[in-house]
Amino acid sequence: MPLTYASMRRAGTPLRLSAGAAAMLMFGVAGIHGNTATASDGAAERSVDRSAFGQLPDGRQVDVYRLANANGIEMRVIxxxxxxxxLKTPDVRGEFDDIVLGFDSLDAYLSDAYRQANPYFGALIGRYGNRIAGGRFSLDGESHSLATNDGDNHLHGGQQGFDRVLWQVEPFESEAGTGLVLRYTSEDGEEGYPGTLETQVTYTLTDADELIVDYRATTDKATPVNLTQHSYFNLEGEGSGSILDHHLMIDADAFTPVDEGLIPTGEIRSVEGTPFDFTQPTPIGERIERDDQQLTFGKGYDHNFVLANGGASVDDPVLAARVWEPDSGRLLEIATTEPGIQFYSGNFLAGDLTGKRGEAYEHRSGFALETQHFPDSPNRADFPSTILEPGDTYRSRTIYRFSAQETPGS
Structure with a gap:
C-alpha cells in the first residue's frame, strides 16, 4: 500500500531521522550553527550600498544592492x-569566486532568450513555488483558475510571478550583519489568485557566513502561498562547467513521485534502493542517467524531497541538505523550516544563455535546492496545507551557510 504524507505524520508519530543524520558527521560539521572557517584575515568591512542597474520598458529604474559581511563574502541583489x-565566497585556498548563475545586465534578464528559457535565475518565487495541476484549485467551495505557463499547468506564480515584479527595498545593518527588506503587494486576482497578499522577504548576510532568508505574508482572503528562492549554484564557480561531481546529501527518506507533467501523483515513496537516495553524500551525476521512469519524466532530478525533520518551528530551522564540491572545497549547507525541498539538476539549461564570465550555461551547469511546501498542495488534501487565512501570518525561514574544507570529513 503506497505511503501518504498523512500516514507518515500521524498524530504523535514524527518521521524518523533518516540516514542523513549520520551523513552530517561525514562532512565534519555537527549542525548548521557549527564553527565556520573563513578565508578572511579580519580586514574586511561590512558594507551595503546601492547603484542604478537599468530601466524597465515602462521607465521604472532598477537598482542593484551590494552587501558584504565582515569576512569578505559579497552578495549583489536587484x-x-x-x-x-x-554571491562571492572563498574556496579552501581563500580565493573568492561567484557561485550563483546569472547576468551582469538587466537587459539579459528582460531578453526574449531568457524569457523563453525561463530558468528563474536567483529570483524570489511566488505566490506559489512549483506547479499546480491544470492551473486550477478549489477553495471554500469556489473554483479558481490560474495562469498556465508550463504546458497545462501553473508554475512559479504564473506569467507575471514575483520573479518579474519590482520590489520595494530597504537596506539595513544589524548586529548580525547587513541585509535588505523587500516588500511587494500582490493584488486580489493577480495571476488568478484570490486576496490581496502583503509580502515581505528579508535577506540577511551574517558575519557567521550565512544568508538568512525570512519570508512573511498576510492576506485579506484565503489563498495558497508557497514562497521560495530560486538561485542556481555551482560551487566551483558560475560558468565553470558541470555540477555532476558535486557531492549532495539531502536529509530525506522519501520523495513525491510525479507524472509526465511533473505533477505529484500523491504517493510518498521511499528513496531506499532508488537513484533518489541522497541520505549519504553522493555525487549528483552518479545515478542521474539510470533507466528510471522518474528520472525520465524529470530529464534528471526535478523532484520534491520529503524532509525527515521538515516543518520545523520558524525559530528553529533544521538541516535539509549539504553540498560539497571537491576542487574548490566549498561546502553549502541549507537549513529550513519547510517540509520539503525541490532538487533540480539544471536539466533544461541548454547553452543558449551566457553568464557573467562569458561562458555559456550548458546542460547541468547549475543546481537549485528550493525549500518549499509540496507541489500541487492546493489539490492534495493529504499534503501539508499551503492555505493562508485572513488574520494569520505566513512565516518561513531558510538559511544558506557557506564554508570550505579539503575533504568531506576534514
Missing part, C-alpha cells in the same frame, strides 16, 4: 524579482 545576481 529589486527586480528580488534576484540574487552574484
Amino acid at each position: 529589486d527586480y524579482g528580488g534576484i540574487i545576481l552574484s
